[in-house]
Amino acid sequence: MPLDFATLFPNGVDHYLLGGILIGLATALIYRGTGIAAGASTFLESTLSYVSDRPRFQQFRFVQSRDWRLVFTVGIVLGGFAYTALSADPWFVTDVSPTRLFVGGVLVGVGTRVGKGCTSGHGICGVGSLADASFVNVATFVLVAAGTAQLLFAMGVRP
Amino acid sequence: MSGENSAGDERHPLFMPLVLLGGFVFGVGLAVSRMARPEVVLDFLQFDDFGLLFVMGGAALVAGPVFHLSTRSGKRAPLTDRAYELRRKTLDSNVMIGGVVFGVGWGISGICPGAAYASVGIGNWPILAGIAGMFVGAYAQGVARDVLSG
Secondary structure (H helix, E strand, O other), X not given: OOOOHHHHOOOOOHHHHHHHHHHHHHHHHHHHHHOOOOOOOHHHHHHHOOOOOOOOOOOHHHHHHHHHHHHHHHHHHHHHHHHHHHOOOOOOOOOOOHHXXXXXXXXXXXXXHHHOOOXXXXXXXXXXXXXXXXXXXXXXXXXXXXXXXXXXXXXXXXO | OHHHOOOOOOOOOOHHHHHHHHHHHHHHXXXXXXOOOHHHHHHHHOOOOXXXXXXXXXXXXXXXXXXXXXXXXXXXXOOOOOEOOOOOOOOOHHHHXXXXXXXHHHHHHOOOHHHHHHHHHOOOOOHHXXXXXXXXXHHHHHHHHHHHOO
């Protein structure tokens, strides 16, 4: 298989790059204004602090940040909504089964909390900060995820 | 909880509007890049389309210099009076273990937290099963940590 551009990037790179720049600008905007390197996954624990009395979730850093993390997440949902409503990109419903989404989601929820971050916290803020922990985390999860996805595909799981 | 602001975390009236705007642009970016679609992530992980490298790489290349310049400026953030600090977590075995668990989950589902939130916005209602799973996982991890630490 030739490793030419069309093989590596069958859908081009423009929308990927534009989306990445927007995500980076959003992260930079929040950081510049607030000094906060916003990741998406702490929202899970901070939101649990609204409903669970466990000391684990009632830590000051979760209780203190839970309102803005909720607002950040609502913003993300609204951004996806507004773009899809106003652009030529159609509304999208995945063919990936709810079982895969749920089981994968559970592991994502555990993994981000054990590993101190996710695709945005480590992948953007941490890598952007040139943090060794984030390079290690991202390299680990990308390689493991690629192996997992290809194993499932080889086992005939569609989609 | 606004009465519990710690020192150096006083909130300006524009704090929440800025967070909302930032989240909005973040969500637009995830929709534009189509990373909010699990299929696109799975295509990347199956090496069918490497375009996702431009999403994560592009975002880090834009945000990174702003992080470093802000940190070196010696200034404090205008809306919180916080000092600018880089996001550098301690590298320990948890970073790798968490990366493995996260990777298996990402490979099974094609979703990560931020992209999952944006996915709700683009109409992908089945993603709610994935977000429910993330809450279950985060809760279970919290309970397990409490139990294991006595």
